[in-house]
Amino acid sequence: xxxxxxxxHLFRTEYRKIVAVLCNHFGFDQVEIxxxxxxxxxxxxxxxxxxxxxxxxxxxxxxxxxxxxxxNYLLRVNTFEGKVSPQIINATPNSYETEIDLSPQNIxxxxxxxxxxxxxxxxxxxxxxxxxxxxxxxxxxxxIADAFLSNKETINKRLFRAKExxxxxxxxxxxxxxxxxxxxxxxxxxxxxxxFNEGYYSxxxxxxxxxxxxxxxxxxxxxxxxxxxxxKPQVNALLSxxxxxxxxxxxxxxxxxxxxxxxxxxxSLWNTDLISKGAxxxxxxxxxxxxxxxxxxxxxxxxxxxxxxxxxxxEGILQFYNxxxxxxxxxxxxxxxxxxxxxxxxxEQAIIEVEKLDxxxxxxxxxLLGELYTGIDNELAKQNLEQAIALAKTQxxxxxxxxxxxxxxx
Amino acid sequence: xxEYLVIMRLDLITKxxxxxxxxxxxxxxxxxxxxxxxxxxxxxIGGTGLATxxxxxxxxxxxxDGPFAEVKESIAGFITIKARxxxxxxxxxxTCPILFxxxxxxxxxxVSGRHQDN
Numbered sequence: 001x002x003x004x005x006x007x008x009h010l011f012r013t014e015y016r017k018i019v020a021v022l023c024n025h026f027g028f029d030q031v032e033i034x035x036x037x038x039x040x041x042x043x044x045x046x047x048x049x050x051x052x053x054x055x056x057x058x059x060x061x062x063x064x065x066x067x068x069x070x071x072n073y074l075l076r077v078n079t080f081e082g083k084v085s086p087q088i089i090n091a092t093p094n095s096y097e098t099e100i101d102l103s104p105q106n107i108x109x110x111x112x113x114x115x116x117x118x119x120x121x122x123x124x125x126x127x128x129x130x131x132x133x134x135x136x137x138x139x140x141x142x143x144i145a146d147a148f149l150s151n152k153e154t155i156n157k158r159l160f161r162a163k164e165x166x167x168x169x170x171x172x173x174x175x176x177x178x179x180x181x182x183x184x185x186x187x188x189x190x191x192x193x194x195x196f197n198e199g200y201y202s203x204x205x206x207x208x209x210x211x212x213x214x215x216x217x218x219x220x221x222x223x224x225x226x227x228x229x230x231x232k233p234q235v236n237a238l239l240s241x242x243x244x245x246x247x248x249x250x251x252x253x254x255x256x257x258x259x260x261x262x263x264x265x266x267x268s269l270w271n272t273d274l275i276s277k278g279a280x281x282x283x284x285x286x287x288x289x290x291x292x293x294x295x296x297x298x299x300x301x302x303x304x305x306x307x308x309x310x311x312x313x314x315e316g317i318l319q320f321y322n323x324x325x326x327x328x329x330x331x332x333x334x335x336x337x338x339x340x341x342x343x344x345x346x347x348e349q350a351i352i353e354v355e356k357l358d359x360x361x362x363x364x365x366x367x368l369l370g371e372l373y374t375g376i377d378n379e380l381a382k383q384n385l386e387q388a389i390a391l392a393k394t395q396x397x398x399x400x401x402x403x404x405x406x407x408x409x410x
Numbered sequence: 411x412x413e414y415l416v417i418m419r420l421d422l423i424t425k426x427x428x429x430x431x432x433x434x435x436x437x438x439x440x441x442x443x444x445x446x447x448x449x450x451x452x453x454x455i456g457g458t459g460l461a462t463x464x465x466x467x468x469x470x471x472x473x474x475d476g477p478f479a480e481v482k483e484s485i486a487g488f489i490t491i492k493a494r495x496x497x498x499x500x501x502x503x504x505t506c507p508i509l510f511x512x513x514x515x516x517x518x519x520x521v522s523g524r525h526q527d528n
Binding site for chain 2: 345357
């Protein structure tokens, strides 16, 4: 790796660690100071390394510089406060003297604690994901803007407001107590899953960026699994689910970035390593008596890693959707459940059920109707598929539905 | 939207009414498909299954093994659903698969109030 690649790479892996440790040391109200010191550290690195060459251990060099900058900052603040407002000194006794701990253990702990601080339902889901990307994943503002199809200014404003809000709430950077952990994990897992979905279903055409979002979500979830306090069944289920989905990442897009439908994917591009990992975490999730939505979604995702169209597969998927909808309704799950019903039971029953759904719009609804009427009433199937094309938003979706109409008429 | 309680009564004591494990699995699928269908319409609120054992307490500290041993129909479980009116609630309830069994019944009652816990 040459120096031009080294610094961006280190930024991605080390910036978040430095921010987490410093923020943990200073308190959340100083998060911007922590970010500034981390950024300045990288600025110093790029200036110095250009002149003197890359040091033998670049991360250690960065930590050393970050520590010095943090100490200088604290010293400045304390001197100022010592002269201007001595009473504050007593409230924050000699904090500049305490060592800033950049050991692997403290880095890890600080990042976990930051995760709980940021994934707070008091700020919007978008803001949680944005802050996570910035502070936990070390993404640049431009990259976050690209992921959200937004601009830097909007993202900056959003992150600023979110930090203000967390400051107002006097968020503490700490792991929740064992009795609170399940309740506090819920919003953390929601954010991790949204981050993953942001990458997996993103409208952004940048495939590398999309994949990185997915990998970051999996990395954060892995940190939770590796910590004894947060290694809970639902966390393993979420990680399993993401592994199963991510296994098809390289098969989902063609050379020109066009989406390739499940039925047409090249099986040799499915990542068998991730499928085995998914199975491993699903087994790890099967402890305790709690059945979370992540368990059910992981079960569905497991069956989707089995390409063969068997009765057993669709019966399995149907039952997971039946249970999932009882825990949490969503229109997409309702439509998918009805499709599974047509495969596991029969199309006639699925047609009766689809008519009862409270979803009478959107291209997915008409595409499903078209699919169900195929072979029963092809004229009706065609009408519904044409309706679906009219409503579909992307060229990819329109083409995929057109293919099914073409198959009807031959 | 109103809330309705759908109470399922099953014959739990007749010897012939005891299903084999395979039958039971089939019943479970039918039951889950029925509840899943209600949930897919966003009309499912919650559900509770009940064990077959229990006690009934009467005045003067009389405790018996319940009506389970005395009457053929006992409550097997209940679900709570959302519906516009009683008519819609009944139409959701009448596809309950336990009604394939002779002597079973489903009762639909509107929830008219709730004890607040705060």
